[in-house]
Amino acid sequence: MxxxxxxxxxxxxxxxxxxLDLSVQMANAQMVDTNSVIAAQQQTENRERAVAFLGRxxxxxxxxxxxxxxxxxxxxxxxxxxxxxxxxxxxxxQLPAGGDSGVGAVIGAVxxxxxxxxxxxxxxxxxxxxxxxxxx
Amino acid sequence: MIAGLLFFALFTFLSGCxxxxxxxxxxxxxxxxxxxxxxxxxxxxxxxQCGPAALAMALNWSGVAVQPxxxxxxxxxxxxxxxxQSALIGSARRHGRVAYPIxxxxxxxxxxxxxxPVIVLVNLSFFWYPKWHYAVVIGFDQPQGEVILxxxxxxxxxxxxxxxxxxWRRSDYWGLLVLAPDQLPVGSNEMxxxxxxxxxxxxxxxxxxxxxxxxxxKRWKASxxxxxxxxxxxxxxxxxxxxxxxxxxxxxxxxxxxxxxxNLAHVLSEQGQRAAALIAAQRAVDLGGPLLDTFRQxxxxxxxxxxxxx
Numbered sequence: 016m017x018x019x020x021x022x023x024x025x026x027x028x029x030x031x032x033x034x035l036d037l038s039v040q041m042a043n044a045q046m047v048d049t050n051s052v053i054a055a056q057q058q059t060e061n062r063e064r065a066v067a068f069l070g071r072x073x074x075x076x077x078x079x080x081x082x083x084x085x086x087x088x089x090x091x092x093x094x095x096x097x098x099x100x101x102x103x104x105x106x107x108x109q110l111p112a113g114g115d116s117g118v119g120a121v122i123g124a125v126x127x128x129x130x131x132x133x134x135x136x137x138x139x140x141x142x143x144x145x146x147x148x149x150x151x
Numbered sequence: 152m153i154a155g156l157l158f159f160a161l162f163t164f165l166s167g168c169x170x171x172x173x174x175x176x177x178x179x180x181x182x183x184x185x186x187x188x189x190x191x192x193x194x195x196x197x198x199x200q201c202g203p204a205a206l207a208m209a210l211n212w213s214g215v216a217v218q219p220x221x222x223x224x225x226x227x228x229x230x231x232x233x234x235x236q237s238a239l240i241g242s243a244r245r246h247g248r249v250a251y252p253i254x255x256x257x258x259x260x261x262x263x264x265x266x267x268p269v270i271v272l273v274n275l276s277f278f279w280y281p282k283w284h285y286a287v288v289i290g291f292d293q294p295q296g297e298v299i300l301x302x303x304x305x306x307x308x309x310x311x312x313x314x315x316x317x318x319w320r321r322s323d324y325w326g327l328l329v330l331a332p333d334q335l336p337v338g339s340n341e342m343x344x345x346x347x348x349x350x351x352x353x354x355x356x357x358x359x360x361x362x363x364x365x366x367x368x369k370r371w372k373a374s375x376x377x378x379x380x381x382x383x384x385x386x387x388x389x390x391x392x393x394x395x396x397x398x399x400x401x402x403x404x405x406x407x408x409x410x411x412x413x414n415l416a417h418v419l420s421e422q423g424q425r426a427a428a429l430i431a432a433q434r435a436v437d438l439g440g441p442l443l444d445t446f447r448q449x450x451x452x453x454x455x456x457x458x459x460x461x
Contacts, residue, residue: 045417045445045448045449046383046386046413046414046417047379047410047413047414047442047445048352048383049345049348049349049352049360049376049379049380049383049384050346050349050352050353051410051442052375052376052379052380052410053342053345053346053349053376055410055440055441055442056342056375056376057342060342
């Protein structure tokens with residue numbers, strides 16, 4: 016049974032890997048232009064802000080309520096892609112500065128985005144690897 | 152059919168405007184109650200030419216002598232019968248001016264109070280029958296509830312704050328500053344200013360960009376990005392010594408960042424300092440990061456003893 020589906024499934028997998036965006040910046044001897052510098056600095060800043068956000072007491076409370084492991088969540092920030100990170104930071108920006116009305120809702124929204132990212136990531140891993148393992 | 156339209160109109164009124172209470176413009180505490188920018192010339196617009204007219208007013212105020220008709224080919228899209236915001240931004244940059252978008256009434260009042268006219272995009276009609284229009288805000292009077300604009304055929308048109316906020320809201324309160332590169336906006340944020348200056352690079356305005364980065368460094372002395380931009384713009388202006396100095400400063404600020412070492416290597420190599428260039432390039436490769444491939448390429452080309460090409 017397994018043998019029968021092996022070929023189509025592997026082909027399918029190969030094809031889906033081809034769809035992955037592995038585009039690497041063209042290796043070319045050149046100076047780094049200012050726009051690239053700005054983008055890189057923005058990424059670093061976003062990452063720092065996300066880590067700081069997840070370190071906040073009120074945020075950790077929400078995470079504990081939702082059963083998220085805090086240490087694991089903070090490790091995850093490192094593995095978020097730039098786009099995912101931007102999404103998270105954008106939602107964080109909607110937090111009212113100082114005021115407390117609606118803060119809980121926004122924290123919930125950020126944590127929710129985070130959970131979604133976490134889950135998609137886990138699915139991507141857990142579906143692929145055991146299958147490969149079982150073929151040995 | 153008619154009932155449907157009526158319902159639609161009613162719905163539009165309810166959701167669009169009119170019923171929502173709109174107070175006075177929000178104002179930061181340090182901003183005065185009244186202000187008027189002097190020295191903004193008025194150009195009456197030709198038909199559909201509010202974009203070129205508004206930009207010409209702002210450019211002339213900032214010291215660039217242009218007529219709306221000069222700007223029309225750069226800004227106006229005949230197909231759209233109007234001017235896109237991005238076209239205004241691009242055109243301001245082509246004239247060596249920093250285009251700095253702002254949002255909201257607090258920023259608007261702060262800039263006008265500081266003597267900076269603000270181009271605003273307003274919708275004179277409703278969103279289902281848009282009549283987009285650019286005007287230049289040159290003053291306000293909070294106690295009287297008035298905003299003063301150069302708009303269309305009217306110089307110093309006075310609108311009630313309520314009307315102004317209603318028509319401005321439909322563009323999500325979009326405003327644009329057009330500034331000389333040595334003039335920071337009041338509410339400027341480091342990264343937004345640097346992004347606006349980097350826009351000048353794309354139009355080849357290296358001198359203006361160089362001034363913009365130097366201006367940033369007066370305010371944000373430890374800005375790695377500003378030193379990088381200064382190095383890049385000086386390099387394009389053939390000021391190799393100045394460029395090397397700027398990249399050197401950047402390496403001091405972020406010694407863990409390979410980008411500054413990579414660029415420094417290029418400049419040193421062009422200065423004929425091959426040994427120092429190789430050390431810098433090797434450093435960039437050792438530090439790695441997302442641009443590692445670029446750094447490697449720089450090192451390889453240096454080792455082949457070529458002048459890296461841009």
